Amino acid sequence: MSISGFFSRSEITQALRSLQREWVVIAIFSMVANLLMLAPTLYMLQIYDRVLVSRNELTLLVVSLLILFLFAAMAFAEWARSRLLVRAGVRLDRLLGERVFSAGFARSVREGGGSPGQSFTDLAEVRQFLTGPSIFAFFDLPWAPIYIGVLFLLHPLLGAVAVVFALIQAALAWLGHQRTVEPSESLAKAQGRSHAYLNGKLRNAEAVEAMGMLQQLHHRWALLQARYAELHAAAQGLTHRITAWSKSVRYAQQALSLAVGALLVIDGQISAGAMIAANVLMTRALAPIDQVVSAWRGFLGARAAFFRLEQLLQEHPPLPKISAAPRLQGDVQLRDVHATAPGQVTPILQQVDLHAPPGSLTVVLGPSGSGKSTLARVLVGVWPVSQGELLFDGQPPTAWSHETLGPQVGYLPQDTVLFGGTIAENIARFAAVDSAKVIAAAQCAGLHEMVLRFPKGYDTPIGEGGRLLSGGQRQRIGLARALYGDPALLVLDEPNAHLDDVGEAALLGAMRQLKERGKTVVMVTHRAGVLALADQVLVLQNGQVQLKGPRDEVLAQLQAARQAPAPSSAAGSLPAPQPLPA
Template sequence: MSKPSFFQRSELTQVLWSFRREFITVGIFSMVANVLMLSPTLYMLQVYDRVMVSQSELTLLAMSLITLFLFGIMAFAEWMRSRLLVRTGVQLDTALGTRVFNASFESYLGQSSSGPARAFNDLIQIRQFITGNGIFAFFDAPWAPIYIAVLFFLHPMLGWLSIGFALVQMALAWFGHRRMVEPSEEAAKATSESSAYLQSKLRNAEVLESMGMVHNLHPHWADRHQKALALQSHAQSLTHRITAWSKFIRYAQQSLSLGAGALLVIDGQISPGAMIAANVLMTRALAPIDMMVGTWRAFIAARSAFDRLETLLRDYPERDAALSRVAPKGALTLRKVVASAPGRKTPILKGVSTTVAAGTVTVVLGPSGSGKSTLARTMVGIWPDVSGEVLLDGLPIESWDRTELGPYLGYLPQDIELFEGSIAENIARFGKVDSDKVIAAARSAGLHDMILRFPKGYDTPIGEAGGLLSGGQRQRIGLARAIYGDPVLVVLDEPNANLDDVGEAALVRTVQGLKEAGRTVLLVTHRPGILAVADRLLILRDGQVQADGPRDQVLAAMRATSAAAASPPGTAVAVQPA
C-alpha cells in the first residue's frame, strides 16, 4: 500500500534524509560537547567553594588536570562534528551536482527565470549553511534545558531568570523571521536581476561600444541597480536593528544574572562560586538562541535556496536511467504542433503537421517571422512551450533521454554558439575527441584545409564563444559539430547565412553526402542555391504550412500561383497536375 502524499519526501529531502546517520553522529558529538560545557561551571564551584576554603594545592592540581582532560574531549567532539559536517557537505554536492546541472539546463531551455548559475549558487548556499556555525545552533539548542536545570539546582530564581531571557530571545528570533523573510528575498531577487541584466549586455559589448549605446543603456541598468540597493538597504537596516536588540538583551542578561547572583549571595542563599558559575552557565544556556538570531539571515537564505532547488528538481525530474531505446532511423512526424512564447498573444506555430521520411532532405522556406527557427527548435525537442506531437520514429521526442539521443542528432542554430576550447573539442561536442571522426566531420563541412592553416591546426584555441574566428568560420565549425559522429537526423537553421560562394558550395556537398548516407536533413534557408539537393519543400507563412510536398511539385505550384497573380484579369492560366 502506497504512503499518502503527505508522507512522501521530495527528491531533495530524500537526499538529505540519506545523510541521517551523519546528522545523528553530529548530534551525539554535540551531546558530548554540550555536557562537557558544564566543566567550567563545576570547576568554578570547586575552586571557590572547596579549594579556596581548604587551601589545598593538591586538590587544585587534581581538579585542574581533570578539567583539562574534559576540555580535551570537548575540543575533540567539536572538531569531529565540524569535520563530519564538512564531509557531509561535500557528499551532498557530489550527490546532487549532476542532477542540478541537468535540471538547471532543462529549466533554462524552458525559459525559467533562474539559470544554471543560480541553481548551483543555491546548492552552494545549502552546503555552506550545513557546514557553518548556524547549524551548530540547532544542534546545541536542545541542550539548553540541561543548563537551565542546573541553574534551578543552584537556585530557582536563577532558573526562572534564564527562562525569561530565553523567551525574550525566542520572541526576538520570531520577530526577526517575520520581518526579514520578505525583504531579504526581494533584495536578493533584485540584485540577481540587476546582475543578470548587466551580464547580458556585456556579452554584446562590441555592438554597444561601436554604436555609442552604452550611455543609453546606463539609465536602464541604474534603475535596476538603485532598486536593488534600496531593497538591500531596507533588509540590512532590519538586520542591524534586530542585531542591536540582540546585543542589548545579551549584555542585559549577563549583568542582571550577575546582579541576581550577588543578591542571593548577600542573602546567604548561594556561595560566591555559585554566583560566578551561574553567570557563565546562563550565558552558555542562551548562546544557541543568540546564535540563531545572529545567523537567522543565513537560515532564511538557505531555506529560500532549498525551496528553489526543491521546485527545480520536482519540475524537471531525472530521466529513467534504465530506459534505453533502439537507435532511431530519423523519421520525423509533427501532428498539430502549436508553439507559443511568454508575452506573446498568438502562437508562433499554429497547428503545423508534416511527415519527414528517413533519409530525405527537406528545405523549409518562408518569410522572416514565419516561425522557421521555432520549427527547427521544435523538431529537435528544445522549444519549451509546445502542444501537439513531435515524434521521432513514432516516439515522442521529449521521452528520449537527451544524453542517449544527443549522438543521433545534429543541430546548427541560427546563432552559432561555440565554447572556449580547441577546434577539435568543439567539433567533438566536448566529449572524447575521436581524431578520425573529427577530421571526417571537418572534411564533410569543407573545413579541413582551412583548419590546417591555423597555427596549431585542430588544437587551435578559439577563445570565448569563438571570438577569435570570423562568422563564416564559426558557422562551418558549427556545421562540422552538427554532423560529427554521423547523426541520423540533422537540423540546420540558416547554415549558409555567413558563407561565401565557396562555403555554400561546400554546404551543398555536405548535404548531398548526408543524403547519400541515408541521413534525414531538415534545412531552414532563405537562399535558393540549396534547393537542388532538396527532396521536399515545406513553406511556412505566419506560423502555418502554406505548401508541403515534393520539391518539383511545390515549385510548380508556386510558379503557377505567381503566374496567375501576374496575369491580367480574365486570362486563364493552365496548371498541369503534378
C-alpha cells in the first residue's frame, strides 16, 4: 500500500496526515540534533590529535567555545522538537476528541459495547506515545546508518563491528515484536474484563454491602485478576528478558569497540583520539536501536489502540449535516417494526404498528418482559429498528440531526438517571439554563414547591447520579427534564413508579396540559389512573401487539378476556394489566 493510500483510509490517519507540517518540522529538528551529535566526536579528535600535540591553548579555547555553541544549538533543537510534539498532541486531541466521544457514545448506546471512556483511553495512549520520548527513537533511527558510515571513514573494521552489533540489536527488536504481540493483546483483554467487572460492582455498592455479597463477588473478581496477573507476569518477564539481552549486547559493544580501536592504535592505523571518538560514535549509532527495543511495548500498545480507534470511527461514521431541519409536529408512526437489544440477535419487538397523532396520549400496557421499555427506546431512537420503519411527521429520524431532534423530544426512562450538578442544570439538560423554562417544566411536573424547600432551591447540588435525592424526587426531576423546552413528543416509561399520591396527581395534570397543547405522549404504565386520559391503548405480549385501538374498545376487550373461562393453553391468552378501572 502506498503512503497516500494508507493516510486516506480512515479518519484517524487523516488526522495524523493533517499534522504533516509538524512531522516535517520535527524531522528537520531531529536532523539538526543528530548532525550535531557528531560534534563531540570531532571535538575529541581535535583535542587528542591537535591540541595535545601542538600544546596551543588558543586552539583549545577556540575549539571549546565552538563546541559549546554547537551544544547549545543541539539543546535548542531537542527542545524545539519536544515542544512541537506536545503541540501536535494537543491538535490531535482537538481533531479527534469530539468524534471519538460521539462514536464511543454511539457504540455504547447502540451496541452495548463498553463505555465511551475506553475510547478516550485509547486516544490518550496514542497521543502519549506520539508525544512522549519513545517516539524520538523512530526519528533518530534513520541516522544510525550515517553514524556507521562515519565509522567506516575512520576505519572499515570499526564500521564492520558497528554493523554486526546493529544487526544483533535489530534481531532482538524483531524477536521482541514476534514474542510480545499475542501476550500483549491477551493482557489487554484480561485487564479490560477485570476492570469492567469491578466497575460494574462498584456501581451497585449499596446493594453489595447491604446483602453481604462482597466476599462472593471478590472471589469472582479474584479469579479474573489472577488471570490478568498471570498474563502480566508472563508479558513482563518476556519484556525484561529481551531488555536484559539488549543491555548485555550494548555493554559488549562498548567493550569490544574499545578493544578493536586499541588494536588499531597499536598497529598505528588510527590515532588515540580516533579510538575514543569511534567508541562514542558507535554507542550513538546503536542507541536508537536500543531505544526502539525499550519502547517496543509502548509501540504495541499504541498500535492496538490506534486500530481500535480506527475500527470505532469506521463503524460509527459522523452523521450528515442537515442544513434545514423541519420543526417536529409530533406525528409518530411505527410500521411493521422489529427491534432487539444491542448485542442480541433474537428480536424483542416483532411486527409492531402504531400511529400516535399530535395531541394524543397513547398508553402502553403489558406484563413484564413484553417489550414495553424496548418500544420506548425505539420511539426516541435510542435502540435502532432492525426491520420496518419509524417515522416522525412522515420522515425517518435521519431527516433531523441529534442537535435539532433531541430538544424536541422528552424521554423519561424506567431507571431515572441524573447527573452530577444542580437541579436546574439537570432539568435544563445541561444546556444554558433558561430560568423561565426550568420553572415552567418544574411546575408542569409538580416539582416547583418541592424544589423551593431545598436550602439552595434550584441551585441545590444533587450528587453524582442524584444520590442525595429519594427515588420519587429523582423521578420528578427526570419528568421535569423530559418536559423542558416544550418538546413535541414525550415518551415516558413508568413515570409514576416512585410517585406518591401528590406526585401522581401532578403527573395526571401535566398529561392533561400536554394534550391540550397538542403534544404527543406515549406512556408505559401499570397504573390505571392515567387510562382515564388515554386516547388509545396498545397492549404488548411477548413483543407483539395483542390489542390496539381506542381506549374504551381495548379496555372492554381486556375486561371480557378476564371474565372468560381460562383457555387450556396460556400461549394465546391476553394479558390482564392490573389494576383496571371499574
